[in-house]
Amino acid sequence: MGLLVEELGEPVARFRYPDAKTFKTMVDSLAKILDEASFRVSSEGVRVVGMDPARVALIQVEMPYESFLELEVSGDREYVEAGFNMGVLKDMLKRGKKGDVVEFRITDDRVLIIVEGKVFKRYLVPNLEVVTEAPESVKLEHSVEAVVLGDVLKRALRDAEIVSDIVEFEADEDRLVIRGTGEGRSKAEAILTMESTALIDLQVREPARSSYDIQYLKNVVGLTGIAEAVEVKFSSEKPLELVFRSPEGSRVRYLLAPSS
Amino acid sequence: MPRIPPELCTRCKGYKLLCGLPRCPILDRFRVQIQAATLVKGNSVEGDSPPSVLVGEYGYPRVRVHYMIPPGERGDDAAYREAPGEWSRRREPLSRIIGLRSGMVSATIRARVQDPWRLYELEVSLAAASSRPVDSEAELARPPTPRLLFDGVSKPIGPSAPAVRVRVSSNPSIPRPVETAISDDELASRMTVELYRRGVDVYTIQRMLSLGLLGRLRRRRLVPTRWAITAVDDMVSRYLRERLRGAREVSRAEVYYGEYLGNRFLIVIKPGPGSFEWIEAWHPSGVWTRGAGGLIFWRLMEDPRGRATASDGGFSAARLPVLEHLASRGVVGDVVIIREILPSYYAPVGNWHIRETVRRALESGPVAVDPLEGELRDLISSKLTVPLREVESRSLLLGLGRRVARLTDFM
Numbered sequence: 001m002g003l004l005v006e007e008l009g010e011p012v013a014r015f016r017y018p019d020a021k022t023f024k025t026m027v028d029s030l031a032k033i034l035d036e037a038s039f040r041v042s043s044e045g046v047r048v049v050g051m052d053p054a055r056v057a058l059i060q061v062e063m064p065y066e067s068f069l070e071l072e073v074s075g076d077r078e079y080v081e082a083g084f085n086m087g088v089l090k091d092m093l094k095r096g097k098k099g100d101v102v103e104f105r106i107t108d109d110r111v112l113i114i115v116e117g118k119v120f121k122r123y124l125v126p127n128l129e130v131v132t133e134a135p136e137s138v139k140l141e142h143s144v145e146a147v148v149l150g151d152v153l154k155r156a157l158r159d160a161e162i163v164s165d166i167v168e169f170e171a172d173e174d175r176l177v178i179r180g181t182g183e184g185r186s187k188a189e190a191i192l193t194m195e196s197t198a199l200i201d202l203q204v205r206e207p208a209r210s211s212y213d214i215q216y217l218k219n220v221v222g223l224t225g226i227a228e229a230v231e232v233k234f235s236s237e238k239p240l241e242l243v244f245r246s247p248e249g250s251r252v253r254y255l256l257a258p259s260s
Numbered sequence: 261m262p263r264i265p266p267e268l269c270t271r272c273k274g275y276k277l278l279c280g281l282p283r284c285p286i287l288d289r290f291r292v293q294i295q296a297a298t299l300v301k302g303n304s305v306e307g308d309s310p311p312s313v314l315v316g317e318y319g320y321p322r323v324r325v326h327y328m329i330p331p332g333e334r335g336d337d338a339a340y341r342e343a344p345g346e347w348s349r350r351r352e353p354l355s356r357i358i359g360l361r362s363g364m365v366s367a368t369i370r371a372r373v374q375d376p377w378r379l380y381e382l383e384v385s386l387a388a389a390s391s392r393p394v395d396s397e398a399e400l401a402r403p404p405t406p407r408l409l410f411d412g413v414s415k416p417i418g419p420s421a422p423a424v425r426v427r428v429s430s431n432p433s434i435p436r437p438v439e440t441a442i443s444d445d446e447l448a449s450r451m452t453v454e455l456y457r458r459g460v461d462v463y464t465i466q467r468m469l470s471l472g473l474l475g476r477l478r479r480r481r482l483v484p485t486r487w488a489i490t491a492v493d494d495m496v497s498r499y500l501r502e503r504l505r506g507a508r509e510v511s512r513a514e515v516y517y518g519e520y521l522g523n524r525f526l527i528v529i530k531p532g533p534g535s536f537e538w539i540e541a542w543h544p545s546g547v548w549t550r551g552a553g554g555l556i557f558w559r560l561m562e563d564p565r566g567r568a569t570a571s572d573g574g575f576s577a578a579r580l581p582v583l584e585h586l587a588s589r590g591v592v593g594d595v596v597i598i599r600e601i602l603p604s605y606y607a608p609v610g611n612w613h614i615r616e617t618v619r620r621a622l623e624s625g626p627v628a629v630d631p632l633e634g635e636l637r638d639l640i641s642s643k644l645t646v647p648l649r650e651v652e653s654r655s656l657l658l659g660l661g662r663r664v665a666r667l668t669d670f671m
Contacts, residue, residue, distance in 0.1 A: 035505070035565065053533045053564035055666045138671050165569060215569060239670050257665040259656070 004122045008112045011105040013041040013080035016069040020096025020115055022226050022246055026061050027093055029252065031086035032219040033059050038130040041106065042079035045071065051134045057216050058134055058255040067248040069101065082106045083128035089113075092123045138255060140241060142233035143208045144171040147201040148192065150224030150244075153178070153232070156190035157217055163188045166259050167214045169234055172207040175199075176232070180214070200229055208236040213259050220244070220254045227252075266552035270542045273608065274411055275486065286547065287410055300331055303400045303421075305365045308334045308393035310342035311432070312364060313384065314414055315470045317484030321373040325471075325482070326417050327384050327426055328364040329396050338393040342415070344463060348616035354521055357609050361416040362408050367398035367423035373482040376472025383428040385471040389442065389464060390432030399425040413486040413573050415610040435460065441474060448475035452492055453499040462580070463612070466492045486573070489611065493576035500583040501566050504534065507586075510593040512630035517643050518621025521613050522546075522605030525597060525621055526643055527582065528636075528658060532594025534564035535664075536582075537657040538575040539596070541646045545603040555646060559654055564592075574599070577611040581619035596657045600644050633660065 017023050030037055034050040045064040051057065065071055073080055082104065092113055096102060100117035108127060115121040160167040160180025170177040176199060180188045192199040220242060224230065227244035234240045237258050244252040264279040274284035312328035330338050340346065341360045352360075371379060379385045387394040404419035434442075437458040441451045451474045455465050465474075470488035472480040483491070513530035539559045544552040560575060562568035568575070578597050586592060597618070628639055637660065641648045652661035 051667065054535050054664070055533065055668050056664065058667055135671060140670065215563075215567075239667060255667055257667040257670065259665070 004112055004124050005105075008105060008110055008124065009107055011107055011112075012074040012077060013072065013082070013106040014104065015041060015046060015071040016101055016103045017063070017067070018069050018101060019098060019248065020093065020100035020102045020117070021098040022248065022250065023102050024090075024093040024096045025222060025226050026063075026250065026252060027086070027090055029220045029223050029254075030059060030061060031090040032222075033057055034086050036083060036128060036130045037086055038081050038083040038128075038132055039104075040079050040081055041071070041073055041104075043071070043073055049134045049136070050132055052216075055133075056213070056257045057219070058138065059220070060134075060138075060253040060255075061250070062253075063250040067246075067250050080106055081127075081130075082111050083130035084111070084125065085128065088125060092125075095121075140233075140239060140255070141235070142238070142241065143204065143206040143235040144169075144176075144233065145201075145203045146171065146176050146192075146199065146232045147229050148176070148232050149198045149200065150221075150228055150230045152190070152192065152198040153230050154221045154224050157214055157221060159188040159190060161214050161218075165214050166211050167217065168209065168211045169232070169240065170207075170209040171202065171204050171234075173204055174202070176202060206235075208234060210234050210236050210238060210240065211259050212240050212256050216256050217242075220252070223252055223254075226250070266542075266544070266549040267556055269548035270540070270556050270558060273413065273548060275413065286550070300365055300400075300404060300419075303403060303424075304397065305329050305331045305367065305400065305404075306397045307331050307395075308338035308430075309387060309396045310339050310364075310393050311387050311390050311467070312342040312415075313388040313467055313471060314366075314417060314485045315371075315482050315488070317486060320484065323371055323373055323482060323484060325369045325371050325379060325384070326366040326420060327369065327387075327396070327398065327423065328366045328418060329398055330364045333363075334395075335393060342463075344415075344610075344612035344616055345461070348520055348613060348620060351520060354605070354607055354609065358408065358416060358607060361609075362418045364418040365398075365400075365404050366417050366420035367400060367426055368420050369423050369426065371482060373472075376480050376482050379471060379482070380473075382426055383432070384426060385473055386432045386434065386442075387428045388467045388471050389434055389438050389473060391435055391438075391464070392433045394428055394432045395430035397427045397429060398423050410608050411486065413489060413611050415612065416607075438464065438468065441468070445477045446475075449495050451475070452495045456496050456499070462492055462496065462615075465496075490571075490573040490576045493573075493580045493615075497576065497579055497583050498566055500580075500587045501534070501564075503587055504583070504590075504592050507590050507592045509533070510586075510589075510591045513636075514626040515628040515631060515636065515639055516621045516624075517627045518617045518624070520617040520620070521609070522602040523613060523617060524600040524602070524644060525578070525614075525618050526600075526640065527598075527618065527621060528596040529582070529586070529593045530596075530657075532592075532657070534592045535594045535657060536562040536568075536575075536579060537594075537596045537655060538562075538572065538578065539598045539651065539654055540574070540601065541598070541644075541650070542601045543603050543645070546601055546605055547608055549603075555650065557650070557654060561656065573611055574614050577614040578618045581615055581622060584619070585622040594657050596655060598640075598644065598646070598651060598655075600646055602645070636660065 156178040163182030164180035231243035400421040
């Protein structure tokens, strides 16, 4: 089966994911936020959590057991951790195509990554010990919960960016506004109402308005490639929560602190 | 002169031509007329180049290379014409720096950036990497045009004329690490860091990169000096940031202050993961702000991973000495740099003074340690002329008016 496989030795965990492109998209977003990340593999699936160095944003990726073709963890372990330099991992998965299968074979000191497409590509990397500062779980209450078409969110952010580096989200009973306010009173606004197909759902417990750094949001807009609709949740001057769900059942959660 | 919004000029510095004109009208007017007759007799010039070489960018990829020679001058006097560190230490005034630069004649050579080897054969490249002045002669096509050329990033160029022939007549003294780097077939970014680690100063590395002395042998290029300056600042800063990964945070805030050539710098280093904030305040009636109605502000931020909201040569120049300072102490911190530009900065002489003034400010020790909010406010008002509220309303990192919310505050 090849030199690298023999060199690796007996893995303590292994998984095969059916779509290299989706996997790559998630890794790309992780790489924009984290220098290093640890993938925790358990019988429930694979989970990655991390905070950006400035502690402004948190990203959490969850790939459930069902989304894998195969997933095994050595019987005596509750979970296995695989730590990567995200820049390196991103480059390795760069050429992953839709429909290519990605496989990770993990030992305690190394990880073998196999991308199966027209050509078999194998990469052997050290399994890094990564210290994660991020808390295990974060629960936030939001006064606004909306579901928006991913493309619409992406374009609204691009528009806001023309005039400002801060984007404001505002919601009342029947509409969601995404707005950039620049110097010299220039403004760019996208108004989404329930009549439009762009806004799939809107629940407002209390009208709210809050601003966020566009650069930080751009780190994850790439995820609209895996999820057609995005959950957008916020409260006035509280963190924003975005949730992306891929058709295979993976979920990416992104929390971002407000900007004053 | 057409009316151009000064906001554009402070961003452009005669370089990006944001106004849409083919040449910068401010720089054009700034071509100081000087007495060339006293400098050169006939069409040849002889003297020690400090070394001073500048690669222009106009016409890229066919550029002009300026090889500068102070007529009849030798040794240390010649070296002082290209000594930014020294100038700043002795606090040379603007007029003296312009004088030093205008006393050199520039022999211009036309070159294709893809072919750095021709300059190498002329020995101009090696001369540029020399640690001591190099005896040089140039034969010019005509007497040099008596004027000074300015731009926003590099040092001014003296009277110039096309070179018919350039001869380097003494052996350049090339330090060992520089020699190794020149012959190494290795990426320029890696060699830049290697040279820096071996103690070669950034100005020498800039000249080397600019003259195509660094990089994979078959892919070397001439790099316009302006680009090379910021490239070296950025490559070295990336290395320093890398070295500081995982270092502990400074325990309390420190404030530093420096002023030179009508530029004031207030630097605050405070506990944090390593974000940078750069705020420029340009007073009206300065070089780039003639006709401005009031202060013009510019601000950018860089996250702890070194990703900035905009690229800015001035910020790159200021960040380098701050990272050097932090690396020497083995600590990280959030950093706010406020730069105030007074109208007395009447001629753009290059961004070296930013690097040097910030370096000097840090060397001379903090003006305040662990200030209370009120003390920090007083310090800003007393050191800078910019109204305090303007700073408060703009800065996110200072934490006076606005502040960066951390996610951890909500969990």
